[in-house]
Amino acid sequence: MKRIIGNWKANKNRAEAEEWCTTFSQIVNEDSELRELLTSQAVQAIVCPPFPFLEVLNTRLKDLPNVAVGAQNVAAYRSGAYTGEIPALNLQGLVKYSIIGHSERRSYFHETDQDVLQKVSLCKEFGIEPIVCVRSEKDIIPEGVGLVAFEPVSAIGTGQNMPAAEVVTLKQKFTIPSDAQFFYGGSVNETTALDYTKESAIDGLLVGGASLNPAAFAQILRIAGSTVR
Numbered sequence: 001m002k003r004i005i006g007n008w009k010a011n012k013n014r015a016e017a018e019e020w021c022t023t024f025s026q027i028v029n030e031d032s033e034l035r036e037l038l039t040s041q042a043v044q045a046i047v048c049p050p051f052p053f054l055e056v057l058n059t060r061l062k063d064l065p066n067v068a069v070g071a072q073n074v075a076a077y078r079s080g081a082y083t084g085e086i087p088a089l090n091l092q093g094l095v096k097y098s099i100i101g102h103s104e105r106r107s108y109f110h111e112t113d114q115d116v117l118q119k120v121s122l123c124k125e126f127g128i129e130p131i132v133c134v135r136s137e138k139d140i141i142p143e144g145v146g147l148v149a150f151e152p153v154s155a156i157g158t159g160q161n162m163p164a165a166e167v168v169t170l171k172q173k174f175t176i177p178s179d180a181q182f183f184y185g186g187s188v189n190e191t192t193a194l195d196y197t198k199e200s201a202i203d204g205l206l207v208g209g210a211s212l213n214p215a216a217f218a219q220i221l222r223i224a225g226s227t228v229r
């Protein structure tokens with residue numbers, strides 16, 4: 001199964017989030033081929049909106065097959081007097097997955113490998129599967145992590161996606177548990193998705209900008225699912 005993770009980052013207002021759900025649901029419900037790719041688990045969608053829309057997406061997407069909702073971050077604290085933080089405790093039962101250690105968190109919010117270790121451990125404690133983002137083989141991949149996303153900084157939001165062959169070669173430098181899945185992220189869109197998803201060494205994609213458009217996101221799901229057949 002290939003997984004396509006949509007990272008909305010800090011985009012969309014509530015009406016736009018609702019609209020995304022309406023359009024995406026319509027596409028999946030009207031496209032029997034895409035529905036079948038999801039139902040047969042050839043592909044999974046994990047949509048990660050901003051926190052305030054998690055409930056909206058959970059409600060609006062719950063009847064779609066193999067479409068899950070994820071968070072973009074969790075706090076490095078269990079609970080307590082941390083005003084404005086959102087710990088895994090708050091997200092328990094609301095999300096199955098959370099992105100952890102995205103390079104934007106590392107650069108703008110000064111997250112360290114130590115924070116990533118702590119967040120991964122809290123995710124596990126509260127039944128959330130972490131998707132750990134690494135910028136290179138130098139970033140630590142905590143033990144027991146099953147989902148790893150390689151996102152070279154030069155490729156994120158720049159339109160300069162790293163060629164798939166290079167990603168496959170670089171993968172060998174990473175110390176990844178043998179049963180872990182390895183994703184690529186960085187300027188992937190409907191045009192470039194196939195280059196990655198046709199590679200057996202790449203188990204899926206983390207898609208930022210293109211995931212904001214439900215039609216583009218659905219198209220990437222179709223492309224990824226068709227490579228599993």
Ligand code: PGA
Pocket residue numbers: 007151155156157158159185186187188206207208209210
């Ligand atoms: P992008 O973002 O697809 O817009 O480059 C990817 C990411 O940062 O997750």
